[in-house]
Amino acid sequence: MTVLEVPAEKARDMVFNDCEDSTLVETKITGHSRWSIHKEAIIKYLDKHWKVAYSVGATESQDERPFEYDKDVKLVEVELVPVKAFRWIEV
16 A cells, blocks of 8 residues: 655645646545534546545534644555446336
8 A cells, every 4th residue: 555645735735626736536425423524535646546535614614624733644545446336226
């Protein structure tokens, strides 16, 4: 597993797609709590894809920004692979 550590400010810019040397590929909600929405982002950076988890405030009243209390953030290298899945369908 390859891990890349970046400053929190750069990671914040990456998840807001406000970083010139990276591209936000996708984000998804992974869960929530009373005050926060937990998310996961896939970012293309340095010709590789990286995953990072973060949270934001659940409403406009909660002032929570990604990585606001972190000095550095760890990105984990990921790759897109095909997955065979099953689901129930009506017959």
